[in-house]
Amino acid sequence: MTDHISEDRLQDLLDERLSAAERHTIEEHLSACGACADRWAAWVELRDRASRAPRGITPPADWWPEIRAAIEQRKIVPMGGGGAGSPRPWWTRPIPAIAAAAVLIVLTAALTTWLTRQSSPPAPVTAGAMAIQVTEYERTVGTLLGQFEAQWRRLPPAAQVEVARNLMVVDSAIREIRTVLQEEPGNETLLGVLLASYRQKVALMEHVTQAAS
């Protein structure tokens, strides 16, 4: 037997990429050609070794202390949005680029809100606690989302656009602040502005939900 099966064909057979007819032809050849049958057996053995490879390998050391330190020293907090598999909310889809100017307005408004609150005697709030409040707001947004979207669809088209635009602006502000916070994770002023932005977002969502119901 001189017309041996090529390596690529054997690998295609391994990957189940051949038609039934092609597979039949190759299998017939394998049953008659010891050399090719040996090569095929080797490919199958290699595949089986991969499938037998352990799913987990224990690390050589305990890295939890380092990870924990990284999280705590950088004051990283779990935040929603933008993660693997999370679809972008509909209001973040492209809308005419009014965002740049509007973000500044929202940031200013949020900062004003924050500073106004600071002028009255505030309870001391740590960056960590504020970060947790941000997480709470994220959760609230997630809770409101379904009902909000349903109610938003009932709004007149012009109102839908206006609400979407406002949400987009607030979200842009939130993203901007988060970006800066990555550099200065302990900046309490920024965290305060971020909280104020979330308050605006939640208030808007609640307003739409309640107004349309």
Added chain:
Amino acid sequence: MSAHVPPTTDSPAVPDLPEAVRRVQRGDVAAFEVVYRANVDRVYALCLRMCGDSEAARERTQDVFIRCWERIGSFRGESAFSTWLHRVAVNVVLEASRSTKRRLARVEPTADVDAIGGRMRESSPELRMDFEAAVRGLPPGARRAYVLHEIEGYKHHEIARLTGTAAGTVRAQLHRARRLLMEALS
């Protein structure tokens, strides 16, 4: 909405992983340790095989869990948490490899099947018998394709999407990886 003070190490024992994940979403570092310990072997195995060296695997494993902490708010429970974390891990490793590739664009050697197979055999005879070491010795592109397909079970088109390459390229890298492994292990 009341401020929520994040618990630290004093949190009570976490009864099960879904509850631990929910607590991590509320900022519970102690619950995150539970999540870490339940998943680190799987994440490290992926990182080690994908990166090909243990130091990079250590860095990526830590990156994965820090990313997990940062993004866990986006986990909605639509898939198993381990599936979500695995996807995060693959993305972290691939992002890092893209970054490394950009830095070493003109340095990374082009892989030659015969040369690499020969080098693996000559430099370390015991590699012939060590499947894990042989996988780690593959050139980066072939190694990623092989690990994702043969060990992690991704399909060609899924790997193509994850790595930003054509499905045909993934297939070629996979074939190449198998050829190299066959040589190294035979």
